[in-house]
Amino acid sequence: MVKLISLDLDGTLLDPQGQITPASKAAIALARAAEIRVVLNTGRPIPEACFFARQAGCDDLVSALGGAALADSSTGQVLQRQDLPQNTGRRVLELCLGRRIELMIFAGEEIVLDPFSKESLLRTYPYPVFHNNAVVVEDPLAYLEEHRLPLTKVHGDWNQPAYPLEELRALDGLELTSSNDHDFEVVPAGVDKGVALAQLAQRYGVPLDQCAAVGDSDNDLAMLQAAGVPIAMGNASQSVKDLALRVVADNGQDGVAAAILNCLDPKLSPSL
Structure with a gap:
């Protein structure tokens, strides 16, 4: 049963x-x-x-x-x-930011968005619970470092030619997967x-x-x-x-x- x-x-x-x-x-x-x-x-x-x-x-x-x-x-x-190793998390963000990828950055219990992603997600992801719990910052990497936040997960979407998938696969301490045929997700290894x-x-x-x-x-x-x-x-x-x-x-x-x-x-x- x-x-x-x-x-x-x-x-x-x-x-x-x-x-x-x-x-x-x-x-x-x-x-x-x-x-x-x-x-x-x-x-x-x-x-x-x-x-x-x-x-x-x-x-x-x-x-x-x-x-x-x-x-x-x-x-x-x-x-x-479970969070990504600190150095790996930093490198993930360095690879993903500035590429006009729609990014959801999950930093411990915080949701962090860059301005481009916020504008895009308002159109493509109309869920108030998400947006009400997100903070928008110009430089997510600096924000995480300033507030000593870990990186737990990254979700990327909507600009496939810009995805740094090969570079991400080369990093230790993470798993790379997807939830549909046009996105990518980074989570800690073993998760x-x-x-x-x-x-x-x-x-x-x-x-x-x-x-x-x-x-x-x-x-x-x-x-x-x-x-x-x-x-x-x-x-x-x-x-x-x-x-x-x-x-x-x-x-x-x-x-x-x-x-x-x-x-x-x-x-x-x-x-x-």
């Missing part, structure tokens, strides 16, 4: 308009009534992960920043966090959603073979590999679908609700 369901957010729990549908909320409520834990495991920052967990009616523990942080959504308290799922499951006392995971993109692969019941969205990348035990409808057709309801079936097991 599935005892814990780990949900990605973008492309999975959120529909194409960035909303959680009534069907998804109802499915989560049914799962929790059946004493199944439902947790968010997302690349988004801690404030957004907590906001959407509360909105969806999920359990309190959330994984944010691609697995780099665990938090309690009921209080916003950060339970654990991924699969490790985060194991940490969440341990905190709730659930074996990994009794966990299901639902996702759509390559940064969900580790989460699906860790779970006993990996489920792919209909809009998932082919690599995610190839790994999954089953594929549900896409995020515009309440696929995540179907995935959750499938996990309520007592005949569903890790040996499916």
Whole structure:
């Protein structure tokens, strides 16, 4: 029997308009009534992960920043966090800034934006919880050094020819991944959603073979590999679908609700 369901957010729990549908909320409520834990495991920052967990009616523990942080959504308290090595973090920012890349810079528990990214994100990423928690500075690298902030994660988007991917791959102490076909994400080495799922499951006392995971993109692969019941969205990348035990409808057709309801079936097991 599935005892814990780990949900990605973008492309999975959120529909194409960035909303959680009534069907998804109802499915989560049914799962929790059946004493199944439902947790968010997302690349988004801690404030957004907590906001959407509360909105969806999920359990309190959330994984944010691609697995780099665990938090309690009921209080916003950060339970654990892993940051990039100091020298590596500095070099990452040196490589990424000034290229007209839309950057989200996650510095410990702060969200830092340069002016170009702020202007771009107001058009492409209209989520008030994100913008209300972000600080805009002319020189993010100097800001982090002045305030002695670590670098936890960087998300880059919307100017692919300028991405310094080869230079980033050459650095020690980081993992390079993506959440769709046009972005890149930098997180500390050893951090991924699969490790985060194991940490969440341990905190709730659930074996990994009794966990299901639902996702759509390559940064969900580790989460699906860790779970006993990996489920792919209909809009998932082919690599995610190839790994999954089953594929549900896409995020515009309440696929995540179907995935959750499938996990309520007592005949569903890790040996499916």
